Amino acid sequence: MLIDWFTVIAQVVNFLVLVALLRYLLFDRITRAMDEREQKIASAFQEAEQAKKRAQEATERYQLMIEEMHASQRTILAEAKDEADALRQELLKNARVEVDERKSRWCESLEREMVGFLTELRKQIAGAAISVARSVIRNLANAELEHQVVERFLQEIENLPEPQRTDLARALQEGSAKISVLTTFELPQVDKEAIENRLRQFTKGDAVIRFDKSSDNGCGVELRFAGHKIGWNLDTYLEDFEKTVSQTIEEFLKTSPSPRPRDENDASQSGK
């Protein structure tokens, strides 16, 4: 007999015991551990999904912020560029104006200096020329020259115009009028008498004619009476010479190129 019924019963019992044993020791514990792990993994996945979602949102938010920052940056840069351009133009304009002003002032100053210099030069040249002429005349003056001067003076009186001739006659006639003859040199008596005689031809008055010596009078003779002044001396020629020199220099100033403002390009370059 292949079947031992006691063994069968014992094996049934053994198997039931084994089922209970494995259920307690193995299946329940293992399935519980697996379920717990599954829940943990599921929760971890859920957390990871939430974290991913948050990260995605944060990424989108930061992306938006970056784009806004870029836009703001572009706007700020454009504004700054516009402001810089405007400031540059303004500074350039101010610089040009300032350069023009300085140049204008400088030109004016230069012109003033030039005018002053030329004026001074004219004075110096005229003064030097006159001084040289005076020195030469003084050095060359002698009795013959003085006599020639007196002769020239007498011709001037002879050729007086009618109004002055009338005034002179009135002054000589009144007598109280002060008539003086100024000379640079001491007149000899002959010349004095010649002058008195010539003057008394105008009237019969007994006016007193006084002869004085004056170093201011250049080389010549001068008659002063009642506010009139008639004479001839070398200063007249020298004054004419001085006038001629002054006119020549002024004509030179008018015709010579005055300092002008530079070109706009030069000004802009200097402004830069």
Place this chain on the structure above:
Amino acid sequence: MDSITPDQVIIWKWGVVSINSTICYTWAVMTLLGLSSWLVTRRLSSSVELSRWQNVLEMVICFIQSQIREITHREPKKYLPFIGSLFLFIALSNLLDVVPGFHAPTASLSTTAALAICVLLAVPVFGIADRGFLAYVRHYVSPSVFMLPFNILGEISRTLALAVRLFGNVMSGGKLAAILLAVAPLFFPVIMNLLGLLTGLIQAYIFAVLAMVYIASAGHGGGDATSDKAQQSTAKGEQDHG
């Protein structure tokens, strides 16, 4: 050569109570299973880092669960202890058969009959738990009351087939290995032992799957697609063994 069944090796006897090697090796297998289960599950980890043995046991249990789920289309939690214990006990017994001096308890018709009786009892238990008593009893008289004896006969015959199939395969494997050991002691026994390992696992798989099919068919009302799939699996196992 040993006797055809280890039941005949009596270790201790007192009256009708006789402790034979079948019972002893069954206790050994039970002790091994229980001890290893306790050793592995005393420090279970529910995190993603787990020990090597726990990983092995979880793989085995996941495999059993997936098979139960495929056959029953239900959550395997209710059936897992019974089916899992069947599979683990038969598989370990058959695998240990290669150990010299060990006689697989499944090579005893008494053991296989006991397991088949357990299945026979489990079918109505799970069926009644699933469908209720009346609904379960009613399926014995469906489609007609005249089918009642045939249904009962079918229950008994499939239980007998379960027992004899497992017994025959394991016993024949062991005996074949012993015969070949006597004829060609150097090479063939190794191959036959390797083949015996494969056969033992397949037989454990077939027994567990068939038990699950019977239980599922009782729970579902019988004659559904799960039975067809199980029959296909069984036929495939038979071909492998043949």
